[in-house]
Amino acid sequence: MKPKIAIVANQYEFAENVFHNHPASYVPQFFLDAIAKVGGLPFILPLTNPEETADYVAQFDGFLLTGGQGVSPFLYGEEPLPKMGQTSLKRDRFEINLVKSVAKTDKPLLGVCRGMQVLNVALNGKLYQNLIYRDRPQIKHMQIPTDDSQPSHYVYTQPDNFLRDIFGEKVLVNSLHQQAVKTTGDDLTVIARSSDDVVEGVWSQDKDHRFFGVQWHPEMLVDYDARNLQIFERLVKLAKAKTSV
Ligand SMILES: [Mn+2]
Numbered sequence: 001m002k003p004k005i006a007i008v009a010n011q012y013e014f015a016e017n018v019f020h021n022h023p024a025s026y027v028p029q030f031f032l033d034a035i036a037k038v039g040g041l042p043f044i045l046p047l048t049n050p051e052e053t054a055d056y057v058a059q060f061d062g063f064l065l066t067g068g069q070g071v072s073p074f075l076y077g078e079e080p081l082p083k084m085g086q087t088s089l090k091r092d093r094f095e096i097n098l099v100k101s102v103a104k105t106d107k108p109l110l111g112v113c114r115g116m117q118v119l120n121v122a123l124n125g126k127l128y129q130n131l132i133y134r135d136r137p138q139i140k141h142m143q144i145p146t147d148d149s150q151p152s153h154y155v156y157t158q159p160d161n162f163l164r165d166i167f168g169e170k171v172l173v174n175s176l177h178q179q180a181v182k183t184t185g186d187d188l189t190v191i192a193r194s195s196d197d198v199v200e201g202v203w204s205q206d207k208d209h210r211f212f213g214v215q216w217h218p219e220m221l222v223d224y225d226a227r228n229l230q231i232f233e234r235l236v237k238l239a240k241a242k243t244s245v
Pocket residue numbers: 141153174175176177194198200215216
């Protein structure tokens with residue numbers, strides 16, 4: 001049986017052009033296609049009661065957190081700074097509780113962009129609310145208005161992890177983030193950085209490294225560099241290994 005992969009939805013509060021101004025839940029199609037292409041069975045998991053994440057976790061084999069808003073700073077002990085972007089407390093609370101529920105199992109979870117940041121905060125890490133607060137020279141990490149299916153900066157991988165195995169020592173990626181990991185969460189290790197030292201990949205230290213994340217958007221880079229699919233394939237393979245035990 002194919003492993004069931006739950007992809008947590010984002011929510012439009014006012015879906016002007018989609019559903020007559022009503023709220024609507026959605027997952028960008030790229031993620032659904034990527035999971036299906038590598039042998040997973042994708043499901044869309046809506047933002048519901050954060051107290052019920054354990055019940056959802058019991059239903060699926062693997063979990064995927066996607067991109068979007070920043071993470072609310074008070075969730076990692078900071079007040080908001082003026083240059084912070086949009087946040088969604090509803091999404092923060094559901095996704096952070098989901099990570100904590102997954103942590104009580106042996107199931108895998110992949111975080112992409114915001115998803116990696118949520119993973120980090122859920123495990124007690126901190127973020128830069130905006131990269132300008134790093135107070136040091138840096139490259140452009142929000143590549144808009146350049147097409148987001150094009151790469152824009154290099155990422156340098158550390159030895160001995162899945163990103164080195166897939167991409168070698170360096171790889172061109174896209175970049176659509178204002179926030180970034182400042183201090184890593186419990187049990188998370190940095191496995192890739194950009195040339196200006198921004199964290200671009202993490203994984204957990206358990207035997208399977210079942211929590212992992214990237215700061216770029218591999219789901220949108222598949223046409224440019226098909227190796228990006230292997231990031232999703234890793235999630236599906238880990239999920240499958242658990243289902244067949
Ligand atoms: Mn970047």
